Amino acid sequence: MYNTSFIKKILVVATVVLLYSCDKDFNAIGDGLIGDDHFGLELEKYDVLAFNQEVTPVQSNGLTLYGLGIFDNPVFGTSSANFVSQVALETNAPTIGESPEIESVVLTVPYFNHIKSTATDGSNTYVLDSIYGDPNGKIKLSVYESGVQMRSSYFDGGSQFAQLYYSDQDPDFFANKLIDPATNKPLNDDADVSQNEAFFFDPKETVVTTTDDAGKVTTTRTAPQMSLNLNKNFFLNKILKAPAVKLSTPSLFQEYFRGLYFKVEKSGSNPSNLALLDFFKQNGANAKITIKYKAKTAITTDADGTMEEKSLVINLTGAAANLYNDVKNPTYNTAITSPNKTTGDQRLYLKGGQGSLAIIELFGKTDLIGYDANGVLVNEPNGVSDQLDEIRHNVKYKNWLANEANLVFSIDAEKMAATHEPQRVYLYDMDNSLPLVDYLSDGTSGVVNGVTMQKIVYSGIINIDATTKKGKSYKILLTNHLRNIIKNEAVKNVKLGLVVTGNINDITAGKLKNRILIDPTKPNEYFSDLPKASVMSPLGTVLFGSNIPSGDANYTKRLQLQVYYTKPN
Secondary structure, X not given: OOOHHHHHHHHHHHHXXXXXXHOHHHHHHOOOOOOOOEEEEEEEEEEEEEEEEEOOOEEOEOOOOEEEEEEEEOOOEEEEEEEEXXXXXXXXXXXXXXXXXXXXXXXEEEOOEEXXXXXXXXXXXXXXXXXXXXXOOOEEEEEEEOOOOOOOEEEEOOEEEEOOOEOOOHHHHHHOOEOOOOOOOOOOOOOOHHHOOOEOOOOOOEEEEEEOOOOOEEEEEEOOEEEEEOOHHHHHHHHHOOOHHHHOOHHHHHHHOOOEEEEEEEOOOOOOEEEEEOOEOOOOOEOEEEEEEEEEOOOOOOOOOOOEEEXXXXXXXXXXXXXXXXXXXXXXHHHHHOOOOOOOOOEEEEXXXXXXXXXXXXXXXXXXXXXXXXXXXXXXOOOOOHHHHHHHHHHHHOOOEEEEEEEEEEEOOOOOOOOOOOOEEEEEEOOOOEEOHHHHOOXXXXXXXXXXXXXXXXXXXXXXXXXXXXXEEEEEEOHHHHHHHHXXXXXXXXXXXXXXXXXXXXXXXXXXXXXEXXXXXXXXXXXXXXXXXXXXXXXXXXXXXXXXXXXXXOHHHOOEEEEEEEEEO
């Protein structure tokens, strides 16, 4: 684990090398400070304003990963993630053959996993990754033909726009699902309840043994994956007996077979869980339907009635979306719907999906005094924080050099004791929906708990307590961001957004369905989008905020900006 002290050592040694090229003007202010005539690094702390912000319906298509299942979180409540996707023939205009007879129809979806051990016979024991909730949890899983034709884009006024789907659209897809009137059941209607009524994410590898005509036995082992038997009669009529024109082109096929809708519900009194699934070739394979059948073809020997063994593959591809249904814990709901935007919140609730984030303003909102152009203390009611004025004054007139700046978010370990914790959080420029310069300038990587992580200096990686094995804090570097604000008064001290992230390398943003006014006194400041990596994550965390009373036992854990200076002797 790359902890606070380790990162600090890296930054002290590498500050000039990493930052000089992008910050020459600022370093010129402190020329001569890095030498023999200076004190060691000295820490100063400054107030910040931090409060909660609810995430209303948000764009949930165009993600790299999608969740499926139900996650019961004692802090945040219950989150249900349904899924919908277009489908496409792997080969257009297939030659089906005459009198087709289906042998099997199997839907497979790869799981994220790693091998725990391998036996002498070659069999592997796997551990599933990205499973949240009870590891033995079960859900009721229903897979339907979708009645909604999803599109990747649309035209309006002669211009083409991306088609967006939102996290609250589950009622639309549920109302338009198609049920085979012959069965009045979902497509996954197998008699084995582990495939529907009591589905679970099975970590066992799939083993298939075949024997050829010569008696040779072949064993094929496949990593764990969802494997559902779908209704054969439906696919016989829908696909193998379809008019040839319906299978001739991607557009005609997608209009004919509009996709699959995955619906999750509680499985009786069983505990449940949720998985992030590998639908679209993130792990070298993709979700697909494989139809195996026999048919008469040109090579069929009519004399003995032999039929050719054939297969047809339908991939899940194109437009897809997660569809959420949440029941919020009352305490959590109150915290995100009634934030204190004036003096800040005592606790910050971050949650992925259609959840919540924290909004942070460096230096708070104090505005009583300041410094004029000559460094003289004056009354300055002009919207600039006193503490920011003080920092600029100390840098310009006292030749202080800001070597390192961090925000350290302490975790409320008591609230998070009984649930999963996100391994990483992401701090970004919320006003412009952009990463901070410290994120962009960090090209580092490292290994943490066996996982290769990028941008380990910028960080946001959870710091684990050696005794409790639970999270203590998240630390994020924003030295360059602060320097830009200090050295150039024209640079806006933007609002910062803090979210959980499922992928630190994904900085793209998804749109909110309806933009939200952050501050009623500033009608042009809206919250209108959210990092997609946060939408993908089902996890959440509770952090100590900026507004903790001085007599509170957790007062020292309140959020403050930490700046390490070199001060001249």
